[in-house]
Amino acid sequence: MEQLLLLLIFLPLLGALVTALSGNAAKHVALVSAIVSLGFALAMVCNFTPDASTQFVVNYSWIHDLGINFHAGVDGISMITILLTNVLIPLIILASYQHSYKSSNAFFALILFMQSGLLIVFTALDAFLFYIGWEAALIPIYFICAVWGGKDRIKVNMKFFVYTIAGSLFMLLGLIYLYLQNPAHNFDIQAFYNLNLDATQQGWIFWAFFIAFAIKMPVFPFHTWQPNTYTEAPAAGTMLLAGIMLKMGIYGVIRWLLPIVPSGVQDWGHVAIILSVIGIVYASIIAFTQKDAKRLVAYSSIAHVGLISAGIFALNTQGMQGAMIQMLSHGINVVGLFFVLDIVSSRLKTNRISELGGIAKQAPVLAITALIIVLGTVALPGTNGFIGEFLLLIGVYQYNIWLAVFAGLTIIFGAVYMFRMYQNIMLGKTNDLTITFTDVKGSERIVLYIICALIIVLGVYPKPILQLSEASVQHLIEQVTQKLTSVN
Amino acid sequence: MNIIITITVTALVVLYAGLFKAKKALLPITLIGLLISLAFVATSWNTNQTYFGMMQMDNFALAFSGITILGTLFVFLLTQNYFAADSENIAEYFTLILFALAGIIIMVSYKNMSMLFIGIEIMSVCLYILAGIRKSNFASNEASLKYFLMGAFSTGFLLFGITLIYGATGSFDLETINQYLVGNYKSISPMFYPGVILMLIGLSFKVGAAPFHFWTPDVYEGAPTLITTFMSTVVKTAGFAAFLRLFADTFAPLHDFWLPPLVAIVCITLFIGNVTALFQKNFKRMLAYSSISHAGYLLFSLVTLSANSSNNVLVYAAAYTFASIIAFAVLIMVKQKTGNDHFDSFNGLAKRNPLTALVLTIAMLSLAGIPLTAGFIGKYLMFLNVMGEYQILLVAFAILNALVGFYYYFKVIVAMYFKEGNEIELEVPLQYKAVLIFSVVITLFLGVYPAVILNLI
Amino acid sequence: MTQQLQGVPLNHYIWLSAIIFTIGVIGVLTRRNAIVIFMSVELMLNAVNLLLTAFSVHNNDPSGQVFVFFIMALAAAEVAVGLSIIVMVYRNTQSVDINVLNRLKW
């Protein structure tokens, strides 16, 4: 069974190599590779026992002298993120079919390379391995965004890159500190969990980690790289960033922050949660008046991620489970949104809301699927977004009522800006520009249908997903609370 | 000993071969000589021989010898078509480089201050000359004279330091000095302390640490690129080996004394190196500043003395050497095509030369310290080492500087991939190909599986 | 005679050397002629030589004097190289003024 995990991690790498060498057929090769990966991921889900244990564990000595092992495994929490990655990557590749990128082999190879990095992040049980994956996922996306991006891409991406890496370097600092504290001198996650750090140490570690994760997610006020980067990146890059990459930050908090420094979370978690909630309201309000649809969605993503982050720091089952399912849902929804915007902009060469309108008349299929995606995003019950937001809000609510009230504003504000955007793009009269719009077909249609199907299926029957992570989440929370009570 | 003899003899043979106009034979002879000395390095591994009480060929010395010889080998491979255009005195250049290498071998294996001095001076004198071999080139002249004047000046301080230490201990032998320190820990002669500081200054000059770094950018820029390659890789590595031998072993008992000035030097070096590099328009000059900043990281190994210090320097130096060689090799090719070494010359390079661009990218990632390249492992070891003593603020400062580093290392990547430019197509000679491939393989291999090198010394 | 002269305190030698060394440094700092700067460097080296000899005598150890010998060898080598560099520069610039050397900067 453990070979399955190795296959899962390294198959994309192989795929990337083959893709890079396959010239014009690159996209097909990449798609095949991604689908096979998805197959493996599904096989893994089938073989996964939904309890709190870590399964499919591989543990090889890697750099023995530094206590670094290739130690990876999967529990319910990882399973969700693996699923997310492997479901979205084929969609993103398929979504890129409509473009003819220059040197597309490099483009698709980078996507697959990034997939490997992401999977390492999501399965690593060794902090060093985690860090390697963390950075390995960053380089490809930097190149994807900076080579194939918009006209302001160089400056914007440099900022994105340096900003992110600033965070991760501080995380590295924290990791080294933990390593030195660890009497066994290794990076094993379990050893980190077992450390007994005092509150001050935990506070410092908390911030070193939190800033790294907060930048990645991003949480207010570390978010300013994000709207520009999303706007300038090519569609696939935006989807990767928003759909999967920011989950690295969330996953990091769950896996590497909460259980390692519970006292730090106890002391500083409220700051994190308040920042998250500020981010929700702040980003939502900013989204109201955005003129560029991509930027609007970017800000909406900050709001949504703020809620996820707040739910995690609430430290209860509901919030955590909400975060789990919302990671998946947000990934699907935001990929959907960006894909719709990409379809629009690749046809009309603009994403300015004021220039659009009346597309629904020209492209009913696009309009309906876009509506479903928007509904998922605004968390209409019956769509995937609701499950997540409901659980998150109830989680935050149990932490603090007023925070929940402010966080809850997202369901109002989300409706305001999302429907405003939808209305101005899709509804109303067609104008000279949009009259030329043709409805989606082929690969576009497949992607949209899959996304809509996922939105509804997850919304109506989320139980399998929730079950997948429930035991692990419970275990995690027990672990944290136990550690806290044993300290106090 | 065999190593020095081989190198010196090779140098002499080359010199004579030059006399007899056997130009074609020069490179093969040199390479064979270097390979033989590499073989000697390999065979004397773990033997730990001492020669005349003056040289100690322990694994430390051998490892650094290996790296410097390998680096020199690569530099020689890069000489293809390089000197031919300017001069017919190739044999002399080769000889001087080999002499410098001999000095370097002495520097990494000395056991006596006199050897250190002789080694440093052999190397320096050769470099003074080598920096100026473009005789009609004003920049080369300037580099040479600047290097010479400042080098001679700093030698004075180094000697004064040696003298004071001699005055305090009555010996030039490192072991004796060390025993003196251990034995009279409470009553060390007051002359010893300024001696240590003056030696610190002298060696800081040689490795280009601030505020004694001023020669570095000018000389690196003015000297012929190939010589710059040699200086910034092999010479720098040797400087650190010398530094380490003295401070990590001999002066180790006085660690508390020389630590604060060292930390100050580290901080200034990191700051000046990184921040000044940021604004450079010239790739070569940027690499010069980057080499200053790397000197800062390398000095980290002395901040915390541990069993791993020297090995950490080895790893870092290896990472830095091979990445720099790639950078300079590509720079040489670009300069031959475009005539200048500005960042603009790299614009759009990736379009016509995807593989070269990829290799240079990996080199830059390694210099910047991105995981899965050797540079990351090097930086990581340095940070780890210093964090061991919980000098967290220092590491945090270094991390901030590393961050600045990403900016300027990525400038060339940005130029190659994202900017439109004159679509030059580089001609990559076979030997360059070999150097690039070897270096990149080493860079990646050390990045992915550094275990091979971690416990070398 | 030598026997009589002995008894000069060591620190006076140190003083002397330090002063002459510093005079050399001041020369390097204040002069613009490369050759004079170089001469100042020689002054610094000689100060070191003197001190080494004094220590050698004080410690009753010949190795100090041997070291002086090496320094002299270096001085000779350095002079040869240094002067040839200066000559080379002079050929190009018609000057030995170090302030002319400021094209490489920033």
Add this chain to the structure above:
Amino acid sequence: MIIDLVWLVPLIPLIGFIINGLGRNTLSKSLIGFIGSSVIFVSFAISVGIFLALGADANKSHEIFLFDWINAGALHIPVSFLVDPLSAIMLLIVTGVGFLIHIYSIGYMHSDEGFGKFFSYLNLFIFFMLLLVLGSNYIVMFIGWEGVGLCSYLLIGFWYTNSSYASAAKKAFVMNRIGDLGFLLGVFFIFTTFGSVEFSKIFPQAANMLPGNTTIALIALLLFIGACGKSAQLPLFTWLPDAMAGPTPVSALIHAATMVTAGIYMIARSNLIFDLAPLIQHVIAIVGLATAIVAAIIALTQTDIKKVLAYSTVSQLGYMFLGLGVGAYNGAFFHVITHAFFKALLFLCAGSVIHALHHEQDMRHMGGLRKKLPVTFITMLIGTIAIAGLPPFSGFFSKDEILAHVYLHDKVMWGIAVFGAFLTAFYMFRMLFLTFYGKYRGTHHAEEKIHESPKSMTIPLIVLAVLSAVGGIIGVPEALGGNHWLSHWLSPVIKHTGESPDHATEYILMAVSVVGVLISIAIAYGKYIKQNHIPASDEAKRSVLANLSYHKFYVDEIYDALIRKPLDAISVFFYKIVDNKIVDGIVNSLGWGTTEASKGLRLIQSGNVGFYIFMMVVGIISLLLYTYLSL
């Protein structure tokens, strides 16, 4: 047992939605109409079966578990349905009225190109409404709650190419969402207080609690806020009049008969909780009363036939809330039922008029249609009388029940409420007179084309007219010799119901209201038939009060100025100043600062050897100074 098949009731409309949705462009209109209506009819039939079965069953509360939806820690949310008298009777209304309106729509929407889409949306609406009604916990109810909001959005914006319609749709959704947040927070409170969101676990616990509990009060308040949004109460009522942008059957079904009454349904469902929060009940009563009066005043001067009806709906909903507030759950729910009949009828009649006049909605351009549209006229007359509250039409009974309870509760409120009822009678008859009496005021050309609506439209009108007329029979009070079947029927759900006044008082109250209504009608008659008064054009000058009424108390403008504009301004401020200048500015200035430092620092490298050496000497001196000081 048929009750166990209750899941079929919502499922069948869902199937209809899927079929119509997928086949909207391929199936023929008649087939779509047939499928759309027949699925509702099947649901209705099953509902009737359930209703009868429940009546026969001793156990009045059946919970039908379908599947687990969300499980997270202590939180269990199953998808399960609750069949009890309250939901059973709502099922009848939703499917029954819904079916009639489907039938009506076949005729009304016949020439619309979005025919298939329309029916699929309607089916979807019925599905969600049934979910709302049937849900055995607050979350399933919430699914329906938001789902109907979605359908409302879709149907208001049905003609989306008109961007003001699309805006109205968005407004409806957003305003609903404001309420929904309250609802959701209320659910959170419920969850933390009772440890569950299921009715069957909450209400038994609540029954044991004492009134005046703060938590319960908060829960009640939050739920009420939710209800305010959905049922268009002050201050969240402005979306409903705007919602008239949708096709008229939609107005009838969603914005009159069913969805907007969801708030009342929800409060009636949670009556145990509200009983524990007398303060909140009081608030509800006041809000309801205020809404009733304000909406009635606005309705007085409206000229759009649908707007009049819309404000009348808001006003009637206000009465229902007033009833809830004074504890007359039965009365409020009774009014929900009768209102469903007569308001659906009124809207459909209005639709029929609009249909006949080719989408003319302004009453100033109507008149004299009595002869041309006889069926519509008669049915509309019945509806108007019903809403005006003249016996024995249905509205009389339900409204009087509420008023009677209000009277017991607070005399002043009763006075205001009765005055509101008079206003109702006035504006309703004003509408009727302006539409059907006098002379036709449209163009001559248009007049010739006026014709009675097709059968598919008139039959539902007739059925609803009959229901409006006799519907009151289910709640005839004892004072009038009835036994109030409804309150008996609902007694398993609504345990506590306000005390009824004694018969004598009740007679007096009835008399007052009937007389008042008659006088109102007379005034309307005098003004609009005798004097032939026609409402002034938009620009005409009005008295202050009339102006306020005509411009809907400027509520929209106030919202605009108080909420929307400041929010937009804050948004721009946040974006341009806070985000770009401050937050990003700090980040950028770090980069900028480094670059500037670089610019400055590189100047040290002046190229001058003398300077270099000087700097080195400075370094040396400082290091030696350190040595000197450290020894």
Add this chain to the structure above:
Amino acid sequence: MGTSVFYFVATLSVIFSLMVIFSKNPVHSVLYLIVTFFTFTVHYILLNAQFLAVVNFIVYMGAIMVLFLFVLMLLNLNKDNEPLKSGAVKVVGVIAGCCLVVTLVGSLKATAVSDPVILRNPNLGLLKNLGKELFGPFMLPFELSSILLLSAMVGAVLLTKKEKV
């Protein structure tokens, strides 16, 4: 007489070395430098380091200084046409130098080593003794310094040779 010879010669050394750096004409500087070196030779003799005295005399005064003079003449620099640094620079230079000497000597705590320099072995500086040392323990550096000289030779030739180009 005592140790006064030392102080006399030391004063001369300081004076002449100051003359070296302050005389405007480089040729004068060289001449003063020769005198300075001569005083150093005297110091060596005073310390009984006869070999060094001789070598110093030959190598420095004989070879190195002549080379300097030769180059000066060759380049025709025997005029005091050196553009002097501004006064401020000089002052700063001198101040820096003073600071240097103060800190240098201060850090030595030179007063702490006040024991007199006493020649314990009169043969210490004699050729025989040094020869033993040089060809004994210091043979390796001695031999290696040949590389130094050789490379200097090669370099000097290389740099001063005119290219044919």
